[in-house]
Amino acid sequence: MKPLLAEEKDRFLAAWEARREQTAFEPDWLASLRRTAIARFDATGFPTTRNEAWKYTDVSPILKVPFASATGSIGKLSFAGFECLRAPEAEGACLVFVDGVFHRELSSMSGITDCLVVTDFATAIAEHGDVLSRHLGSMSEPVATPFGSLNLAMASGGVVIIAPRNCSYVAPIHVVYFSGGSDEPVASHPRTLVVAGESSNLTVVETFASVNGVASLTNAVAEIHVGENATVDHIRVQREGRESFHVGATAVEVARSGSYSSIAISIGASLARHDLTVQLADKGADCRIDGLYLTEGSQHTDSHTRIDHLVPHCTSRQLYKGVLDGDSRAVFNGKVVVHHDAQKTEAHQTNRNLMLSPRARVDTKPELEIFADDVVCSHGATVGALEAEEQFYLASRGLDEATARAVLTYGFAEEIVQEISVASVRRHLDEVILDRFHKGFSKG
Amino acid sequence: MTALLEIRDLHATVETTEILRGVDLTVNAGEIHAIMGPNGSGKSTLAKVLAGHPAYTVTSGEVLYKGQNLLELAPDERARAGIFLAFQYPVEIPGVSNANFLRLAFNQTREARGLEELDPLEFDELLREKMKLVEMDYAFASRSVNQGFSGGEKKRNEILQMALLEPSVAVLDETDSGLDIDALRVVATAVNALATPDNAFVMVTHYQRLLNYIEPNFVHVFAAGRIARSGGKELAFELEERGYESVRDQGASIASASEGSIG
Numbered sequence: 001m002k003p004l005l006a007e008e009k010d011r012f013l014a015a016w017e018a019r020r021e022q023t024a025f026e027p028d029w030l031a032s033l034r035r036t037a038i039a040r041f042d043a044t045g046f047p048t049t050r051n052e053a054w055k056y057t058d059v060s061p062i063l064k065v066p067f068a069s070a071t072g073s074i075g076k077l078s079f080a081g082f083e084c085l086r087a088p089e090a091e092g093a094c095l096v097f098v099d100g101v102f103h104r105e106l107s108s109m110s111g112i113t114d115c116l117v118v119t120d121f122a123t124a125i126a127e128h129g130d131v132l133s134r135h136l137g138s139m140s141e142p143v144a145t146p147f148g149s150l151n152l153a154m155a156s157g158g159v160v161i162i163a164p165r166n167c168s169y170v171a172p173i174h175v176v177y178f179s180g181g182s183d184e185p186v187a188s189h190p191r192t193l194v195v196a197g198e199s200s201n202l203t204v205v206e207t208f209a210s211v212n213g214v215a216s217l218t219n220a221v222a223e224i225h226v227g228e229n230a231t232v233d234h235i236r237v238q239r240e241g242r243e244s245f246h247v248g249a250t251a252v253e254v255a256r257s258g259s260y261s262s263i264a265i266s267i268g269a270s271l272a273r274h275d276l277t278v279q280l281a282d283k284g285a286d287c288r289i290d291g292l293y294l295t296e297g298s299q300h301t302d303s304h305t306r307i308d309h310l311v312p313h314c315t316s317r318q319l320y321k322g323v324l325d326g327d328s329r330a331v332f333n334g335k336v337v338v339h340h341d342a343q344k345t346e347a348h349q350t351n352r353n354l355m356l357s358p359r360a361r362v363d364t365k366p367e368l369e370i371f372a373d374d375v376v377c378s379h380g381a382t383v384g385a386l387e388a389e390e391q392f393y394l395a396s397r398g399l400d401e402a403t404a405r406a407v408l409t410y411g412f413a414e415e416i417v418q419e420i421s422v423a424s425v426r427r428h429l430d431e432v433i434l435d436r437f438h439k440g441f442s443k444g
Numbered sequence: 445m446t447a448l449l450e451i452r453d454l455h456a457t458v459e460t461t462e463i464l465r466g467v468d469l470t471v472n473a474g475e476i477h478a479i480m481g482p483n484g485s486g487k488s489t490l491a492k493v494l495a496g497h498p499a500y501t502v503t504s505g506e507v508l509y510k511g512q513n514l515l516e517l518a519p520d521e522r523a524r525a526g527i528f529l530a531f532q533y534p535v536e537i538p539g540v541s542n543a544n545f546l547r548l549a550f551n552q553t554r555e556a557r558g559l560e561e562l563d564p565l566e567f568d569e570l571l572r573e574k575m576k577l578v579e580m581d582y583a584f585a586s587r588s589v590n591q592g593f594s595g596g597e598k599k600r601n602e603i604l605q606m607a608l609l610e611p612s613v614a615v616l617d618e619t620d621s622g623l624d625i626d627a628l629r630v631v632a633t634a635v636n637a638l639a640t641p642d643n644a645f646v647m648v649t650h651y652q653r654l655l656n657y658i659e660p661n662f663v664h665v666f667a668a669g670r671i672a673r674s675g676g677k678e679l680a681f682e683l684e685e686r687g688y689e690s691v692r693d694q695g696a697s698i699a700s701a702s703e704g705s706i707g
């Protein structure tokens with residue numbers, strides 16, 4: 001008997017063979033990385049639900065679709081359509097990709113200062129090979145997984161951001177990964193690499209979008225190195241169309257006194273998975289990771305996070321919230337590992353789920369593994385309906401039941417959205433949740 | 445003249461425990477009542493039963509509001525009809541801005557009273573004015589409802605809501621507890637400014653000091669789920685001096701002495 005999903009794997013291997021010619025010009029270090037990655041993918045194959053990390057997320061529907069390789073054409077789409085995806089605050093540095101292919105004419109990079117490198121993957125290979133070869137695929141987590149390996153083997157499009165020491169770029173850098181430029185189902189493997197040098201300061205927005213009506217697979221990886229005393233604010237918005245599949249991994253390493261904050265939003269796609277791993281690698285490193293998933297209909301979304309406290313005196317805080325409606329399903333698996341030496345760790349993790357429909361289902365598993373004794377840690381998960389005391393409070397102010405429910409549902413989601421530092425991204429999401437939960441409740 | 449609020453032999457339970465054991469109280473328009481009494485005697489329970497909290501079951505007795513059966517109204521209907529409860533422990537509502545919440549509450553109440561809704565700009569003007577009254581910084585308008593507010597800020601926010609909603613009967617549940625003297629003065633000023641011959645206030649309080657700022661018409665002592673004694677302002681001084689024990693000691697005789705409704 002053939003192993004599960006073997007044929008599907010073969011199709012992806014064939015796609016890799018087919019693009020070897022295009023990558024012939026690549027330097028040896030990269031070619032060798034890619035060979036190792038594809039060999040690893042070949043050895044492991046796609047995960048099945050027998051794999052603990054994929055227990056609740058069955059990827060076989062993704063692999064049934066015969067994906068073509070990306071041409072990068074924008075087909076019938078208009079420039080204006082892309083315009084509204086772009087955050088105006090990021091006018092100076094907005095890079096747009098269609099099916100993983102960089103589109104300079106849809107992008108704007110006028111505001112990038114001398115100190116900062118923001119460039120597409122192909123240019124970076126040619127011009128910043130030293131930085132790339134040091135950092136690309138250096139964090140084991142996103143690379144070791146089957147989808148991560150496939151991304152490293154296949155990635156041709158993506159963004160490389162390098163902020164040297166003391167470089168402070170106040171405006172956000174926006175990366176738009178758009179899928180479904182053609183009518184054919186397309187698979188793309190975009191890759192983001194951020195290297196924030198000592199005492200640098202960056203805000204990076206990743207937007208994943210696609211049109212409704214066309215199936216696509218986006219298999220994205222982002223690696224983020226937060227240097228000593230550096231700050232990286234990362235906003236990741238997955239708002240793809242309802243026929244799309246999204247698999248994403250973000251791997252972060254935070255150096256001494258560095259600070260990483262992330263808001264991961266998942267509202268689109270029929271099936272979405274996001275893995276976020278943060279390594280707090282040196283004293284004083286801090287991360288705050290927040291997330292919001294909204295599902296309805298038959299959507300499925302899976303958030304896996306892992307925070308490693310490797311050394312003493314690091315802090316982490318996590319709040320992931322979900323609002324589930326219809327027959328949708330969500331998975332939350334959040335692991336916090338406090339390693340042996342990591343005394344004086346402070347780690348707090350919360351997952352809260354609001355169920356709007358009796359048919360929706362969430363599988364939540366907060367996990368805390370502590371191997372040090374002098375720590376302050378908490379974790380917890382809730383699954384349920386709206387808080388009765390909150391409902392009564394609103395009722396006691398004259399709000400009828402339907403309005404009170406709508407306000408509380410809106411507020412539940414908004415607690416995450418309001419933390420987004422880029423106003424246009426925040427406003428857009430605000431509209432989405434207003435529209436979903438409370439049509440009459442306009443912002444004053 | 446019908447009383448604004450008439451509570452007759454009210455009994456209420458939570459789960460299977462009886463907490464209110466025959467409350468009688470009549471509140472007329474233009475009056476200010478103070479309710480004092482030891483912790484756990486049922487004062488907050490009375491306040492929440494009046495507001496319609498679903499955790500409490502009224503097992504007997506009645507409550508008439510402007511001559512109508514209050515108990516058959518849902519909590520939001522009571523609020524729109526003019527009943528207001530300033531909570532002892534106001535709830536935090538993350539993600540909902542105070543201004544939006546207040547405008548919704550205000551407009552739903554206006555609509556129920558047959559008045560025109562205010563648009564966001566008009567409302568903002570009114571909000572600023574009322575926030576001045578309770579000496580609350582305008583920054584609190586854009587913050588999430590009560591989230592991260594100090595105890596005193598939450599209480600001011602309750603009074604702000606009261607000022608906006610202009611209820612006929614306002615029950616203030618220990619709004620003065622934990623307030624410094626400045627905040628106390630703010631609460632008192634607001635109550636005095638809002639008091640008219642057409643509305644009434646019921647203030648649950650532990651402290652006679654509040655009554656230095658707000659002149660109550662009646663003082664009631666709550667004990668073991670009912671009003672054990674009623675009197676004028678002098679009763680508050682007596683309690684201050686001799687404590688609730690003096691009331692408890694008199695036991696059943698006091699309870700029967702208060703059978704007749706006040707006011």
Ligand SMILES: Nc1ncnc2c1ncn2[C@@H]1O[C@H](COP(=O)(O)OP(=O)(O)O)[C@@H](O)[C@H]1O
Binds near residue numbers: 488
């Ligand atoms: N929701 C509830 N569930 C269980 N017991 C309650 C509840 N509310 C009140 N009680 C009980 O009823 C009694 C009266 O409480 P409360 O009305 O808060 O008193 P007060 O406000 O006078 O301090 C207390 O013994 C309290 O424990």
Ligand SMILES: [Mg+2]
Binds near residue numbers: 618
């Ligand atoms: Mg109380």
